[in-house]
Amino acid sequence: MDNQEINDVAKIFGHLIRSHLSIVKRVLEEEGLCPSQPGIIHVLSQCHQATQVELANKLNVTPATISAMLKRMERDGLIERQRSLTDQRVTYVCLTESGIEQAKVVNEIFRELNFRAFGNFSKDEIDQAKFIFRKLLGNLQD
Template sequence: MKRDVVASEFLEVLTKVSRRVRTAFNQQVTAHGLTYPRARTLFRLTKKQNMTQTELAYELELEQATLVRLLDRMEENGLIKRQPDLRDRRAKLVALTPHGEEQAAFVRSIADQIRDQIFEGVDISELQQAISVLERITANLADLEDVHVPA
């Protein structure tokens, strides 16, 4: 098979897999009363507490206004707290409350179960090779993004 045909097929499969992983995760968290954006936010905040709203918006790939509405609801539900950033009075730091930490642990357990199911029967060497391929593609994409199109 030609390289461009295989590369196209790879991108198509990658897109389908990505969509299906998101759908599976979304179905599991919504079945337990969470929304997908809320679950993703909890998950992200377990990795790094006290992020600024701007950092969190970037990490989640959300518009600032969308994130603010999401955080407002999460704060009302006692999942997060926002406090001023002592280094920048304009910025707010976002952290999980104890209730938010409980919910985040629950989200993590759902993610762990899904991950275990997804990778059942896949050898670790296959995963490592796939990671290498995806890292190379990511680097190539970064190069592509750095190229400016003339006006």
């Protein structure tokens, strides 16, 4: 493949990412969420509780980044912190009732967006997309 073809694919890929992020940001803002919150909401809706370090690892961000995000979410009543009953040094983060309701909204937003993006793909095209995306991830990882 020549350099121009690679540049063309990279340009389309960049446009795709920017379009996706723009739609996600707009829809989340309509729901009163900042773009960093859905990841935390999703993880906590799956595992029910996690430490800050566990969240940082699952979301591939620094603990400092998670700390700032959690402060905002706690202020907004989406999460609460609970001390471990067995080890007082450990604090877990959990969704509040409001956070659980937001998880339902977030899941629906992403379900609709995913269907909008991939709903007209055949099974073979979905398999090809997964293969290509995994290959891209592998190429870009350290």
